[in-house]
Amino acid sequence: MGDTDTRKSPKQRRDTDTMTETQGRLFGVGAEFSSASQVYAAAEKCRDHGFKRWDVHTPFPVHGMDDAMGLGPSRLSFFSLMGACTGVTVAFLLIFLTTADYKLPDWVPMWLHQNYPLIVNGKPFFAFEPSIPIFFELAILCTALFTIGALLAMNMLPRWNHPCFNWDRFAKVTDDKFFIVIEACDPKFSELETPDFLKSLGAGAVEMIHEDKE
Amino acid sequence: MSETSHKTIPKFDPAKAGNLPKLFLGAGALGLLGTLAGFAVAPKQAAFSYLWAFVYAFTLCAGSLFWVLLHHAVDADWTVVVRRFLEKVAGLFPYLALLFLPVVFSAPMIYEWMTVDPGTDVLLDHKAVFLDGGRNGAGFFYYGRAFFYFAFFMGAATLYKKFSVAQDADGNPHLTNKMRHMAYGMIPFFAASITFFAFDYLMALDYHWFSTMWGVYIFAGSAQSSMALLIVISNACRRAGYLDGVMSVEHNHIMGKLLFAFTVFWAYITFSQYFLIYYANIPEETWFFHHRNTNSWQWLSAVLVFGHFLLPFCLLITQPAKRDGRRLFWACGVVLTMHLLDLYWIIMPQKQINEALHAAGSLQAAVAKTGSIESLHLAPHILDLCSLLGVVGIMGWLFLKSLAQDAIYPVRDPRLPNSINLKN
Numbered sequence: 001m002g003d004t005d006t007r008k009s010p011k012q013r014r015d016t017d018t019m020t021e022t023q024g025r026l027f028g029v030g031a032e033f034s035s036a037s038q039v040y041a042a043a044e045k046c047r048d049h050g051f052k053r054w055d056v057h058t059p060f061p062v063h064g065m066d067d068a069m070g071l072g073p074s075r076l077s078f079f080s081l082m083g084a085c086t087g088v089t090v091a092f093l094l095i096f097l098t099t100a101d102y103k104l105p106d107w108v109p110m111w112l113h114q115n116y117p118l119i120v121n122g123k124p125f126f127a128f129e130p131s132i133p134i135f136f137e138l139a140i141l142c143t144a145l146f147t148i149g150a151l152l153a154m155n156m157l158p159r160w161n162h163p164c165f166n167w168d169r170f171a172k173v174t175d176d177k178f179f180i181v182i183e184a185c186d187p188k189f190s191e192l193e194t195p196d197f198l199k200s201l202g203a204g205a206v207e208m209i210h211e212d213k214e
Numbered sequence: 215m216s217e218t219s220h221k222t223i224p225k226f227d228p229a230k231a232g233n234l235p236k237l238f239l240g241a242g243a244l245g246l247l248g249t250l251a252g253f254a255v256a257p258k259q260a261a262f263s264y265l266w267a268f269v270y271a272f273t274l275c276a277g278s279l280f281w282v283l284l285h286h287a288v289d290a291d292w293t294v295v296v297r298r299f300l301e302k303v304a305g306l307f308p309y310l311a312l313l314f315l316p317v318v319f320s321a322p323m324i325y326e327w328m329t330v331d332p333g334t335d336v337l338l339d340h341k342a343v344f345l346d347g348g349r350n351g352a353g354f355f356y357y358g359r360a361f362f363y364f365a366f367f368m369g370a371a372t373l374y375k376k377f378s379v380a381q382d383a384d385g386n387p388h389l390t391n392k393m394r395h396m397a398y399g400m401i402p403f404f405a406a407s408i409t410f411f412a413f414d415y416l417m418a419l420d421y422h423w424f425s426t427m428w429g430v431y432i433f434a435g436s437a438q439s440s441m442a443l444l445i446v447i448s449n450a451c452r453r454a455g456y457l458d459g460v461m462s463v464e465h466n467h468i469m470g471k472l473l474f475a476f477t478v479f480w481a482y483i484t485f486s487q488y489f490l491i492y493y494a495n496i497p498e499e500t501w502f503f504h505h506r507n508t509n510s511w512q513w514l515s516a517v518l519v520f521g522h523f524l525l526p527f528c529l530l531i532t533q534p535a536k537r538d539g540r541r542l543f544w545a546c547g548v549v550l551t552m553h554l555l556d557l558y559w560i561i562m563p564q565k566q567i568n569e570a571l572h573a574a575g576s577l578q579a580a581v582a583k584t585g586s587i588e589s590l591h592l593a594p595h596i597l598d599l600c601s602l603l604g605v606v607g608i609m610g611w612l613f614l615k616s617l618a619q620d621a622i623y624p625v626r627d628p629r630l631p632n633s634i635n636l637k638n
Contacts, residue, residue: 064637073533121493129492132485 024211027163031203039178083146245604261320277440294633385626470536
């Protein structure tokens with residue numbers, strides 16, 4: 001525990017100590033497991049140890065991994081809801097401005113004073129019935145786009161490469177191996193202790209992963 | 215193995231349910247007696263009230279059969295712990311067929327086309343092949359169809375109950391495959407039966423009117439409300455301790471999701487039906503909604519929009535609401551009540567329309583003054599309550615009786631462990 005490395009902040013550690021001649025700065029430490037149940041048990045231990053910035057990589061979805069990793073409910077649904085609200089608002093403005101018969105107060109910007117009432121099929125101006133499919137469709141469209149967009153952004157995609165791929169063994173993640181990667185910026189990360197911790201969980205191979213050399 | 219499993223078969227014990235079976239039986243007997251008296255005093259009102267109560271029970275049973283068929287057809291495993299409730303509700307179909315007989319006998323008082331002479335209404339003459347009435351009753355084809363619907367519903371429900379209970383005894387996985395293969399063949403028959411039942415007994419209330427979405431509209435209400443009924447029954451049994459270590463909050467979550475999905479589905483179908491009729495603007499079609507938006511009926515129409523869709527939608531939209539039994543229970547109460555009002559809204563205005571048309575001679579004369587039938591008013595009748603208590607009470611009592619006969623969940627279904635360990 002008296003080691004100077006662990007006293008430094010993760011940022012300092014990344015910037016100074018670990019930059020070497022041949023490799024980029026330290027990204028984290030990776031551990032290879034050979035079965036889903038092993039990696040599941042290891043993930044529970046990592047969660048209980050208090051790691052925050054880490055991930056589990058498996059060739060297929062492992063049921064219950066969310067709980068094993070201690071991940072809370074996803075925040076993605078918030079963006080979906082925002083998408084739906086945006087869609088309905090856009091649809092309302094689109095229909096209202098282009099077909100309704102209205103008079104706005106003077107302080108409203110000039111470009112909103114369209115007032116272009118449109119007779120469609122003899123129905124009243126801006127009747128709610130024909131508007132609902134448009135509300136509905138645009139709400140769905142915007143929900144889908146917002147969800148996909150937020151999903152990519154929250155996963156930091158798209159990107160060209162990931163430091164994990166600098167570790168040769170990691171290629172097996174799409175085949176038959178299971179990996180836990182704890183990032184160096186995790187507050188509990190220690191260059192000396194974390195590999196030992198991962199080995200104690202039954203990892204077959206543990207290795208430091210470095211980012212690309214700049 | 216079989217020795218121990220026989221000892222631990224969990225069964226519903228009516229003695230532990232307190233006064234519930236007696237309450238159901240009492241309400242049912244009183245309600246049916248009241249309805250019987252109603253048929254003597256005010257036969258028309260009694261006929262309409264009884265049809266309403268009967269269709270409510272019918273949709274709940276048919277919806278339950280749908281969930282059983284769906285469970286087997288898609289080879290689901292989460293449903294196993296609650297499947298027995300669905301099988302038992304659907305298994306009430308033989309009794310429902312008995313309760314259908316009063317509808318058959320009172321049909322000429324409900325369906326105008328049965329008393330219209332051939333040749334007097336050109337629109338009816340065109341439909342005479344399908345609605346073969348005109349002799350103060352209907353013809354062979356009309357009642358023959360009804361016989362087929364009930365034969366199918368009774369047969370399917372009884373078979374599924376039989377096989378499922380047989381598996382409790384021997385745990386034979388072959389029965390699971392058999393029930394699955396049966397489901398593929400039965401789904402088209404189910405769709406046809408519920409669609410044409412809805413055509414024959416609900417859409418035919420107004421023989422001028424037609425809607426091609428009618429079948430799926432009635433189906434949407436059935437599936438939604440029977441899911442609500444399943445949630446209520448399974449949670450009641452869970453609270454009573456029958457499903458300890460078997461049913462968990464995960465099952466509530468998944469049933470809540472389905473209830474939410476079918477709430478949206480009902481709204482989608484209902485709105486689509488309304489929207490297409492509104493847009494096409496064909497008089498024979500628009501009258502249906504015009505009548506139901508006259509006077510106090512339009513309040514009920516508004517209640518359906520907000521109560522049948524928006525309220526359950528808002529109640530169920532968040533994840534905690536689907537996992538919390540109490541909140542789910544309230545949403546189910548809303549859905550079951552609104553389904554009742556939905557059917558009321560479909561059936562009851564027709565009684566007043568029929569009376570107004572008889573008084574005025576024709577629709578044109580009836581609406582000549584103000585453009586709508588002024589005598590249309592929301593007019594709840596004591597016979598509505600009697601019929602509802604009668605049908606629901608008797609069905610509830612029969613359900614509890616039949617639930618006590620076998621294990622409360624399929625104890626030896628090969629998928630039971632998967633269902634118990636369900637994770638969303």
